[in-house]
Amino acid sequence: MAFDTELLPLVSRRPHLLAIGEPYHGEPAFPRLRNRILATLAGHGFRSIAIESDRAAALVVNDYVQGRRDEVDLRTGISHGWGAHPATRELVDWLREHNENVPPTDRVTFHGFDAPTEISGAPSPGPLLRELCEYLGAATTELDRLVGEDDRWTAPEIMYDASRSPGRSPEAAALRGLAEDLRSHLYVDAPRFIGDTSAEAWNRARVLATTTIGLLTYHAAMAEPGTQSQRIGRLLAVRDALMAQNLLDILAVERDRGPVLVSANNAHLQRHPSRWDTHWEGQDLAAQWNGAGSIVSPLLGDKYLYVAGSLGASGPVGLGQPEAGTYEERLGPHTGIFAPPACSDLRARVTDLLGYFPLDAATIETCDAILHIGSEPGAADAAGIASRPGVTETRIEPGSEMPSYTWGDRFFFAGADRMRPFATIVGHDVPGFDERSRLSEPGRYRLNIAVGRAEFRNLFGYGPEEFAGHSDKLDFAQTDHLMPHPAYAVQGWASVVNPGPATADEVERLLEQARARAADREHRRNR
Incomplete structure (x- = not known):
């Protein structure tokens, strides 16, 4: 799932920025698809990636992927909780390995392009300013007095009471002036600073100064009174x-x-x-603002390309099938990069999933393409598995010579080994052999994972060889519940019918464990 064919028309337009969105941060397949897309684009001249993470914090991650440091803590190097996401670790590991094997001019740079802020709050400017002062050799006595206690900038009450924010206090205004002065000093004496340190160190200080000024701007916005909708709209805009x-x-x-x-x-x-x-925190909220894309796009013209993200259905996040007549339904059951549907009779999807942004008419009219995770049962799971490092997928196409009860089934392998899958997704009962999951009923599918004998015992309290004595007590049709595979438990397989939020974390762990075992087996076979 590298999207080589679908990406080529976009690459041929020679963009400066190729922006690929996602409609919901909770769907784990999107960041993994991003990783696969980057690996493809690196072969077409792309030399950097920028993700929705604090720019200043990301500098240390780039040092790591460039080989300038031996380790990195992603919990602090990547903000907004993304550092804990397995796909983030996979991205950073891929960048490190890729950069070790290409000339310096072909290395891929890692950037964050976000501010160190959340809707619910923002950190103190103190740590950033102190690091900047240390680089410049500037005294911090006045700085410490102006900042005061760091926790006065981060008090949770600020989100609900603008008067609690220090963002428009005389001290905050003085801090902003100080940050501007420090940035000017950085440029005035740039030759000396670069000569005494390095261009990379000077650039880090420059980013620290810019980030600090932006952070103080955000704190000032938090201190402005208004309704909750007005305040949130203002913060999102800043x-x-x-x-x-x-x-x-x-x-x-x-x-x-x-x-x-x-x-x-x-x-x-x-x-x-x-x-x-x-509806958030007991209130109805309505906010409108210009996003980064709407600001950058008119400045770059046709050098800015935007691929909108679309999610058809996802068990892990609890998003069901799209209603008929919606854009997601028209885009269809399969995952891929598609042209925007040219239909005036379609409408936006309605859902209660907080943080999910479905496609709408304005997006369809202004995007260049759509990265769509299909709506067929299991499509999101399949996209998330197939886009893991080194994974290949075989899908039995409908209408093939294989038995019809296998049509649409997917098999996932680590590397070139196509003999022993580490996971499968099936959508039909096998007559007379595997019917207890009731997969022939509409909308049902089953994810199967080769967990191995030891993990099987850890999960279920008995070994695969003892499965026959427990089989009659199990309801294999139960959804979103991890249980032994109804037919292949004796080989150490587990399964989940329609995996959803209840099993998402455990499924993630087991899939990665199974993939790693299969990859290790493939590595040993090829030695």
């Missing part, structure tokens, strides 16, 4: 303005090396203004 500034700065740094792949939520990348209508 955050995206900072994102846009960062993207333009990253582009200025990277333009001579090659295009930049940008990955974030659709709301940050789309060309038209963003809107968020939701």
Whole structure:
């Protein structure tokens, strides 16, 4: 699932920024698809990726992937919780390995392009300013007095009471002036600083200064009174303005090396203004603002390309089949990159999933393509498995010479070994052999994982060889419940019918464990 064919028309347009969105951060397949897409684009001249993470914090991650440091803590190097996501670790590991095996000019740079902020709050500017002062050799006595206690900047009450924020205090204004002065000093004496340290160290200090000024701007916005909708809309607008500034700065740094792949939520990348209508913290909220994409797009013209993310259905996040007549339903059951549907009779999807941004008419009219995770049962699971490192997939196509009860079944392998899958997704009963999961009923499918004998015993309290004595007590038709495979438990396989939120974390662990075991077996076979 590398999307080589689908990506070529976009690459041929020679963009400076290729932005690929996702409609919902909770779907684990999207960041893994991003990783696969980057691996493909690196073969077409792309030399950097920018993700929705704190720009200043990401500098240490780039040092790691460039080989300038031996280890990195992704929990601090990548913000907004993304550092804990398995796909993030896979991305960083791939970048490190890729960069070790190519000339320096072909290495891929890692960037964050976000501010260190959340809707619910923002950190103290103190740590950033102190690090900047240390680089410049500037005293921090006045800085410490102006910042005060760091926790006064992060008090949870600020989100609900603007008067609690120090963002428009005299001290905050003085800190912003200080940050501007420090940035000016950085440029005034740039030759000396670069000579005494390095261009990389000087650039880090420059990013720290820019990030600090943006952070203080955000704190000032938090201190402005207004309704909750007004305040959230203002904060979203400021955050995206900072994102846009960062993207333009990253582009200025990277333009001579090659295009930049940008990955974030659709709301940050789309060309038209963003809107968020939701019920949050007991209130109805409505916010509209210009996202980073709507700011950057008119500045770059046809050098900005936007691929909107679309999610048909997903068990892990609890998103069911799209209703008839919606854009997601028209895009169809399969996963891929598609042209926007040219239909005026379609409508936006309606769902209660908080944080999910379905496709709408404005997105369809202004995007260049759509990365769609299909709506057929198991499509999101399949996309998430097939886009893991080194995984290949075999799908039995409908109408093939294989028995009809196997049509649509998917088999996932680690590497070139096509004999022993580590996971499968099936959507039909096998007459007379495997019928207890009731897979022939509409909308049902089963994910099967080769967990191995030891893990099987850990999961179920008995070994595969003892399965026959327990089989009659199990309801194999139960959904979103991990249990022995009804037919292949004796070989150490587990299964889940229609995996959903209840089994998502355990399924993730077992899939990665199974993939790693299969990859190790493949490696030993090829030695």
